[in-house]
Amino acid sequence: MQGKIVKGIAGFYYVNVVESGIYECKAKGIFRKEKKKPLVGDNVEIDILDEEEKTGNIIAILPRKNELIRPNVANVDQALVVFAVTKPKPHLNLLDRFLVMMEQKEIPVILCFNKKDIASEEEKKNLADIYQTCSYEVIFSSALKGENICEIKELLKGKTTVIAGPSGVGKSSLINELQSNVSMETGTISEKIERGKHTTRHSELILVTKDSYIMDTPGFSSLYTNEFEKEELKYYFPEFDVYEGTCKFPGCDHIHEPNCTVKTAMEEGKIASSRYRNYMEMYQELKEKKRY
Numbered sequence: 478m479q480g481k482i483v484k485g486i487a488g489f490y491y492v493n494v495v496e497s498g499i500y501e502c503k504a505k506g507i508f509r510k511e512k513k514k515p516l517v518g519d520n521v522e523i524d525i526l527d528e529e530e531k532t533g534n535i536i537a538i539l540p541r542k543n544e545l546i547r548p549n550v551a552n553v554d555q556a557l558v559v560f561a562v563t564k565p566k567p568h569l570n571l572l573d574r575f576l577v578m579m580e581q582k583e584i585p586v587i588l589c590f591n592k593k594d595i596a597s598e599e600e601k602k603n604l605a606d607i608y609q610t611c612s613y614e615v616i617f618s619s620a621l622k623g624e625n626i627c628e629i630k631e632l633l634k635g636k637t638t639v640i641a642g643p644s645g646v647g648k649s650s651l652i653n654e655l656q657s658n659v660s661m662e663t664g665t666i667s668e669k670i671e672r673g674k675h676t677t678r679h680s681e682l683i684l685v686t687k688d689s690y691i692m693d694t695p696g697f698s699s700l701y702t703n704e705f706e707k708e709e710l711k712y713y714f715p716e717f718d719v720y721e722g723t724c725k726f727p728g729c730d731h732i733h734e735p736n737c738t739v740k741t742a743m744e745e746g747k748i749a750s751s752r753y754r755n756y757m758e759m760y761q762e763l764k765e766k767k768r769y
Contacts, residue, residue: 479539481552482519483682483690490515490535492523500525501726502533512540515678517692518551518637523736543582545639548680548694550638557629557691559642559651562596562604562617568643569607573755575641576613580713581705584639586613587632589645593617593624602700607749611716620650630655633689639683641694652693656683707763711739714756716748732760 480494492500502523504515515521515538524535541551556579560567567590588608593601601617608615614632618625642648674686676768682690711717711731717739725736743753 478523478525479531479681480521481690482515482521482535483518483684484680485515485517490521492535492561493682493684494523498531500531502535504535508535508538510754515622516541516544516549516551518553518690520552529561543584545582548639548692550639550680550682550692552638553582553584553612553692555587555632556639556641557587557633558649559589559591559599559640561592561646562590562600562629563592564595565643565645567604568655568753570758571643573752574627574759575613577710577713577759580715581609581709583638587617587629588613589629589651590617591620591651594619594622601623609751610747611714611752613715618651620654623654626651626654633685635688637692639692639694641666648693649675652683652691655691657686676708705763707760710760710763714752716752723734730760732757 478494478497480492480500482490483493483499484491488503489742490504492502494500500523502521508515515535519541520539521535522539523533524536526532526534543553544551545553556575558572558575558579570683572588576586582740590596590601590604598616605617607614614634615627616628618629619628629651640652641649659699680692685691708728708730711721717731720738720742723738724731726734729739730738731737731739739748739753742748743750
């Protein structure tokens with residue numbers, strides 16, 4: 478029987494099988510020998526030990542399409558990145574760092590700017606202009622008023638979605654709105670898992686529909702990784718792609734080189750100045766890292 482690990486605590490893995498529900502499983506010892514640890518998000522094969530008690534053993538971990546370290550989760554289809562349009566104003570440097578990480582992992586991003594009900598048209602337009610130019614899907618929502626929640630749910634269908642965002646932007650309210658119709662399923666998961674009264678902080682996939690999952694990610698500010706060379710950074714800014722190979726110098730990094738088409742595009746307003754500033758800041762950090 479195949480299912481997906483939705484939570485792991487103290488050596489127990491909770492596997493959702495679409496037609497049958499949640500099974501409490503242990504992992505076979507062979508995984509320890511192979512130094513392969515099951516992760517939340519893994520698609521697995523299980524042997525049922527007791528159908529009534531919903532217990533089993535994980536006997537195989539199916540191939541992973543990707544893996545994130547923070548949070549430690551596998552097989553992510555997309556990321557829903559939540560910021561507020563205003564109160565607080567979006568920290569664009571933090572947002573761009575997260576986008577770089579997702580580009581590096583080849584994980585598509587949906588940008589959700591919450592609190593649209595208290596934002597001006599100008600504030601919304603500025604954010605749309607910056608990020609739609611980068612080919613990101615941008616949606617404005619109000620968790621408080623329930624605006625555009627149905628549209629977001631549509632984008633989550635059939636996918637495993639990591640939800641990330643800093644505090645104070647209404648992310649928790651949005652998550653509650655997104656899974657309010659499946660309280661029975663999440664209640665069943667919680668009831669089975671809470672039996673042991675574990676208090677460890679852990680990753681958990683929340684079932685939204687029978688084949689759709691969302692996952693909250695604590696520690697948003699730690700999600701940026703710089704485990705690559707500065708020369709790679711430009712490839713993680715999708716709006717630069719169209720200018721690749723058109724600069725005067727081959728291999729142009731779009732920093733100090735003359736006759737750089739990316740810098741010209743920024744000066745002409747075709748690339749957002751905030752994005753370019755953040756690119757330069759990250760490039761400098763990667764350059765400094767290499768010295769030590």
